[in-house]
Amino acid sequence: MISQLSWKIGGQQGEGVESTDRIFSTALNRLGYYLYGYRHFSSRIKGGHTNNKIRISTKPMRAISDDLDILVAFDQETIDLNAYELRTGGVVVADAKFNPTLPEGIDARLFPVPITSIAEDLGTSLMKNMVASGASWALLGLPLEVFNKAVEEEFGRKGPAIVEKNVEAVKRGADFVLELAGGPLEDFRLEEADGKQKLFTIGNENIGLGCVAAGARLMAAYPITPASEIMEYLIKKLPKFGGTVVQTEDEIAAVTMAIGANYAGVRTLTASAGPGLALMMEAIGLAGMTETPLVIVDTQRGGPSTGLPTKQEQSDLNAMVYGTHGEIPKVVIAPASIEDCFYDTIEAFNVAEQYQVPVIIMTDLQLSLGKQSCEALDYDQIKIERGKLVKDAPPLEDNKLFKRYEFTEDGISPRVLPGEKYGLHHVTGVEHDQEGRPSENSVNRLKMMDKRLNKLNNLYIRDGLRIDAPHETPDLLIVGMGSTGGTIDEARLRLEKDGLSTNHITVRQIHPFPTEQLTPYLEKAKQVLVIENNATAQLASQIKMHAGYGEKIRNLLKYDGNPFLPSDVYKACKELN
DSSP states (O other): OBSEEEEEEEEETTSSHHHHHHHHHHHHHHHTOEEEEEEEOOSSSSOSEEEEEEEEESSOOOSOOSSEEEEEESSHHHHHHHGGGEEEEEEEEEEGGGOOOOOTTOOEEEEEEOHHHHHHHTTOGGGHHHHHHHHHHHHTTOOHHHHHHHHHHHHGGGOHHHHHHHHHHHHHHHHHHHHHHTSSOGGGOBOOOOOOOOEEEOHHHHHHHHHHHTTOOEEEEOOOTTTHHHHHHHHHHGGGGTOEEEEOSSHHHHHHHHHHHHHTTOOEEEEEOHHHHHHHHHHHHHHHHHTOOEEEEEEEOBOSTTOBTTSOOOOOHHHHHHOSSSOOOOEEEOOOSHHHHHHHHHHHHHHHHHHTSEEEEEEEHHHHHOOEEEOOOOGGGOOOOOOSBOSSOOOOOTTOOOOTTOOOTTSOOOBOOTTOTTOOOOOOSSOBOTTSOBOOOHHHHHHHHHHHHHTTTTOOOTTSEEEEOOOSSOSEEEEEOGGGHHHHHHHHHHHHHTTOOEEEEEEOEEESOOHHHHHHHHHHOSEEEEEESSSSOHHHHHHHHHHOOTTTEEEEEOOSSOOOOHHHHHHHHHHHO
């Protein structure tokens, strides 16, 4: 028996690939397996090759596998594009309709199944996804009753007749392939899982849940891949808590609406991707100048311009840190796991209000949309911290206003909500004095700039560096961000077996950069490899600028639209040593 395997289904976008993957993985989740998925899809509604790859394991993991055990193909293109991933002895379950063939040199077992014909016999070719699922499920020797339960949940709203037909499609697919193969494949039998059902979700949904838990009650946003699922999640959830989602005409309207709502005291967010973030830059400067809390989620994708809207990239770092004109205090945090997406969202709202600054949550497409198992969330960790929000402001002296931008020792001024008695003050995007009145006085300008910029001097978010450093002086320190963490950890297991000592740090606080915390690990490492999905080594540049050690730092960059595989990291590390 084996402890893990990889399964992939592919075909033309719009012909049921995603629903097949969803039901297949839901059934596996019911059995208690850990899952990690990656979806390759085109930037169009229908047509173009798409595939979903699911890694199934009895133990936690956070990376796509290098190879593939089972490929389910709805067309020959799926075989041609993906067969190279198959391990020796792998399996292809293909629709017999297109007379499938394996490319030359591929050592795999091909099972042609009349997937479309079986579905059409049952009344509609739309059920071919269930035929294919039943066939691949049966080869693993897994109980059909568990799969059928997932089918019932998927189609139950359409009535018992539809459920019955889909269950029959699963059975016929299973029966056909078992007769063809002579029974379940013994070399593909999975070890029994722990039976504990995990959360099975995407990062965007955990961000949405984090928004609800943090007390956010308004989202203003414009739909864009790969951020739209946050909006879709909150459209369903926020009304249950007295909140709402507003779809604006563009990202400029979204961010300015969010600023206005936060000024009024409602925790509000907006979410977008690189093109939308570019449109928000002037308004982010307004939030910084007026010291208004603001939370933005940037789900990175391939750029520039429209670029690769459905592919992986981590190339917005510089835009998030430096994009606004002028100089404002700003926080950029990068969740590194699906659990982080929940907790970091809550922290983002707290930091935004405590420091009265824009906070950008930086994710990437793989973390945002890659569906995976998630450990149970600890709701006891939820804390709502609103900072210096003043209630019952003291009476004002004659002709005086509330000192909304008062010079304080920590640089953070008292904040009042509109309508607060004795809280009257000016708000403007031009430079201003302590009461908010416009001011071009040079002394005031210096003091206000220093006040705003210095209030983040001691900011260090929870777990700003995720550190796994078992070695005092490692041969190699590997540094990454976002979704690369699990891939790095998997490569390290192989490296350690080869006798190469490695430490691993995931940078989660991008700005202000955690220089003091990172420097000791850079100093002790013999070499440093920084891994990131962009062409210009943006994270490595931050490290060099803030901490130095440029002579030790090497880059592993990937910007072809695909996430890193463990083998990518392993090979790069071996080449350095």
